[in-house]
Amino acid sequence: MTSRIDLEHRIAVVTGGGKGIGRAICERFLDSGATIAIWDRDPALAARTATELKGRGPAFAFQVQVEDYGSVERGRDATLKALGRIDILVNNAGIGGPIGDTFDYPLEAWRRVFAVNLDGAFHCCRALVPHMIAGNYGRIVNIASIAGKEGNPRMAAYSASKAALIALTKSLGKELAGYDIAVNCITPSSAKTDLLKDFTADFVKTMLAKVPRGRFVALEEIAAMAAFCASSECSFTTGAVFDISGGRATY
Numbered sequence: 216m217t218s219r220i221d222l223e224h225r226i227a228v229v230t231g232g233g234k235g236i237g238r239a240i241c242e243r244f245l246d247s248g249a250t251i252a253i254w255d256r257d258p259a260l261a262a263r264t265a266t267e268l269k270g271r272g273p274a275f276a277f278q279v280q281v282e283d284y285g286s287v288e289r290g291r292d293a294t295l296k297a298l299g300r301i302d303i304l305v306n307n308a309g310i311g312g313p314i315g316d317t318f319d320y321p322l323e324a325w326r327r328v329f330a331v332n333l334d335g336a337f338h339c340c341r342a343l344v345p346h347m348i349a350g351n352y353g354r355i356v357n358i359a360s361i362a363g364k365e366g367n368p369r370m371a372a373y374s375a376s377k378a379a380l381i382a383l384t385k386s387l388g389k390e391l392a393g394y395d396i397a398v399n400c401i402t403p404s405s406a407k408t409d410l411l412k413d414f415t416a417d418f419v420k421t422m423l424a425k426v427p428r429g430r431f432v433a434l435e436e437i438a439a440m441a442a443f444c445a446s447s448e449c450s451f452t453t454g455a456v457f458d459i460s461g462g463r464a465t466y
């Protein structure tokens with residue numbers, strides 16, 4: 216049984232909303248009354264998801280590659296043209312990258328992980344914050360990771376990109392504190408999505424063993440936390456890190 220979080224009349228952009236955690240966030244937001252713009256690099260997936268979700272509420276698909284600033288600007292312009300306003304931004308698009316020792320990590324993979332996980336979120340904030348300032352309203356929710364707090368071994372690129380996303384959240388939260396704009400991030404532990412395909416079964420087992428709850432976090436549990444952070448009730452907290460790691464990190 217879920218409690219109702221009120222996102223009535225809100226318009227939300229969810230990057231990487233085509234599947235996994237992003238899709239679960241779209242579902243929860245729709246159930247809460249929001250209109251959803253799925254920004255995904257995979258246009259067929261985004262369109263299919265939007266169609267499948269239409270029974271729950273208004274969902275629209277846009278092809279956006281978050282690491283490409285021009286693509287983000289085009290996505291913003293198309294979304295504003297179609298929906299008129301953007302109240303909520305969920306920076307969820309992210310990739311795991313290969314597992315490997317830092318000292319011989321492939322240079323190209325390192326740069327790609329940062330381009331998507333960090334530059335992507337920065338690009339979306341840069342493109343949308345002026346619009347939020349103009350309306351004196353916004354909620355930004357960054358999907359970081361427990362890896363960004365703890366630093367998982369053999370995942371330095373992913374962990375460092377998520378740590379940087381946490382710092383981006385703190386900086387931007389402070390910069391925008393004079394407006395009714397909240398910028399927060401959440402730090403999930405392992406969830407069962409296609410992102411885990413980058414990792415071996417043994418690696419996932421090791422990560423799960425660190426979680427006192429002893430299980431994967433459900434996508435719906437992450438979506439519930441994102442929904443609160445995206446709501447007008449999240450009106451004081453900003454620049455904060457909401458932990459959702461089943462007890463792994465208690466800070």
Ligand SMILES: NC(=O)c1ccc[n+]([C@@H]2O[C@H](COP(=O)([O-])OP(=O)(O)OC[C@H]3O[C@@H](n4cnc5c(N)ncnc54)[C@H](O)[C@@H]3O)[C@@H](O)[C@H]2O)c1
Pocket residue numbers: 230231232233234235236237254255256257260279280281282306307308309310311331335358359360361402403404405406407408409410411
């Ligand atoms: N799954 C986990 O265990 C876990 C844990 C903590 C944090 N996270 C974070 O949650 C977020 C979502 O992960 P997921 O597990 O749902 O992954 P996923 O692979 O299931 O889904 C990712 C979605 O993002 C889209 N995407 C990827 N790169 C993109 C880009 N450059 N531009 C636009 N869209 C892009 C994909 O097409 C896909 O729809 C990521 O930021 C991830 O780091 C995941």
